[in-house]
Amino acid sequence: MSKAERTKEFIIQKTAPIFNKKGYAGTSLSDMTEATGLTKGSIYGNFADKDEVALAAFAYNSSLMGVAVRTEMAKRSSYRDKLMVYADVYGNFGAVGSSLEGGCPILNTITEADDTHPQLKARAVDALMAWKERLTALIGEGIKAGEFRGDVDAEETAVTMIALLEGIVLFVKATGKQTHRRFLVNSLTRLIKEL
Amino acid sequence: MSKAERTKEFIIQKTAPIFNKKGYAGTSLSDMTEATGLTKGSIYGNFADKDEVALAAFAYNSSLMGVAVRTEMAKRSSYRDKLMVYADVYGNFGAVGSSLEGGCPILNTITEADDTHPQLKARAVDALMAWKERLTALIGEGIKAGEFRGDVDAEETAVTMIALLEGIVLFVKATGKQTHRRFLVNSLTRLIKEL
Amino acid sequence: MSKAERTKEFIIQKTAPIFNKKGYAGTSLSDMTEATGLTKGSIYGNFADKDEVALAAFAYNSSLMGVAVRTEMAKRSSYRDKLMVYADVYGNFGAVGSSLEGGCPILNTITEADDTHPQLKARAVDALMAWKERLTALIGEGIKAGEFRGDVDAEETAVTMIALLEGIVLFVKATGKQTHRRFLVNSLTRLIKEL
Amino acid sequence: MSKAERTKEFIIQKTAPIFNKKGYAGTSLSDMTEATGLTKGSIYGNFADKDEVALAAFAYNSSLMGVAVRTEMAKRSSYRDKLMVYADVYGNFGAVGSSLEGGCPILNTITEADDTHPQLKARAVDALMAWKERLTALIGEGIKAGEFRGDVDAEETAVTMIALLEGIVLFVKATGKQTHRRFLVNSLTRLIKEL
DNA sequence: CATGAATGAGCGTTCATTCAT
């Protein structure tokens, strides 16, 4: 990895949590220099503009979710258990010190960038659709394997799961209490059991 | 209503949709003067600062939701039908020309202001909790009236409903298509039927 | 005159000589705040951007030439004497303390802005063409009045006069000495005598 | 020619037209790296700073004029014809694709650098004076050879010729049309005929 | 109460320049 690539990575890692917490408009270049210890000139030496950093930071945040889910999922064997991984991972979003302090980047970005930053929004929508398709495929495999009922609507279940998971993020952000999280995990468990 | 009160109301009505679309950090005082046709001095004559307008705008946006729900709910008699009102109202968030173009203000505000604007976040959390309690109470009345099963957990159902409703907002914002909306309305209908 | 108009005028008067000396690219907003004692915000409160100030400054500089020429010209009666006014006025361009320290704004602007600032260049070209036409008309009147020969090409004479006058500006700028100026005034005198 | 000398030459050739078109203040180091394909470090390895490149570029641009004039002049025998060479060469300044697209470097540099870059201005003044002296000498030779009248003021004629030639550059830049050029060539021809 | 005019800090970005490799 060249020096430039290392610095780019470094900038992304240091700024990604800030973008996730403060949003695109709320994150300034001064925030970025403070977090990295680099100068503005150095950041502009490695990225074309603030946009490019924001897009890279979103991709990075987005990938963190994926990694957390995949590593945990590999440990489980039944499809039902695999689906339940999400409930565990999403309950930790927003927790201080977790890898994604600011909550789910997809939710954050679609919410903020909807009317202000079309390119960033497009990336977040792509990520949301990819997520939905991954879930749909997983449920489809469960059906094929005979673990889930044959008359299950895989896509509808996937969309519903995502709604419940983002609901967890929202309520955890809102109150920080575990009560609401438990409610939603219950609903999620019931949904998965009925498959 | 005094002239001062009328002007305040006017400013709130004109700026509330902007705050809902662009967020707190993304909305500038120039946006506000442009939307109202007033001068900056005039806005500062009626509000202490941008914060105060943002708080009032959030309250206004928040109340719009309540009004839409209440007027529709009054027309329905069974508790099951009353609960279904939300599905109708939330499906229209994000639609151009609707009273709440930018989506659900509670979701928007908790998502954006979580780490940047504690006071605004507190108001949004209050609104979310009040909403949850209103729903919980409504379900409780349905139980008391014998329409819903006695062993239903009212609060859990309320939280789950909110997650599905915010899910609708998210997916409508993301894709603009009705497919995902229908999936979530299905899940919502099933949830309410099983009460 | 409103306060805004007075401030605009003030900004133009203070910045116009700087634009004429340093050019568009060489004049910074800091130059402008220093010259006026105003803040950047104040300048942007009165002009849309640096371009708008530059265009106004060019118009102002351009008009200064016209005023100097017209007041002097009014004192002379014969067309030959009227034409000679230019020689007097242009010899003072570039002199420290004169109203147009930086030289002829038309020459400066066409030279600098040719490949860098099309709008500004267009204004300068307009001014040059207007000047040529004014001169052509003046010579035409001299012909009609019987003071000049009938076979004189008015436009060719006008263009030649302008070249000699801009030559004065160039040589005065270059050396500051009067020798070259005298040479060109001689040529100009001969040209006018032969009309 | 060493490698260092070759690189220096290369940088000068590639950047000289940019300096002539955009001026000293308007030409950035990024313009220079873009034009040469070299890095900033490489340019600083061959020149002390931007100034030094600008001075070399001016010298290069200046010499281009001289070359064009000398090669053409060698083909002509009478002094009158030799003097007319300038009219041909100067009419092509500013023409796209010509070796000196941005016009006459002497006029450009004295106009821009008058109040901003004394060293560069000094070089341009030197070049102007050298030009004047070359012209004066040429006319002197013509007198000595008996081709021109004995009472001709050689220096005055030289200065006047330069003014008419720079006038051509100015008007060609301004309008791009040949009409004004023809007027000035007429005046120039008349001036030379009368010698 | 509203306006018009100003402020100063901060914005994202580009500048000329340096220097270890």
Add this chain to the structure above:
DNA sequence: CATGAATGAACGCTCATTCAT
């Protein structure tokens, strides 16, 4: 010698805010 990577100052411009009128 040339490069890649950095720097800090300055760029043009917008921000939220103030206050005399």
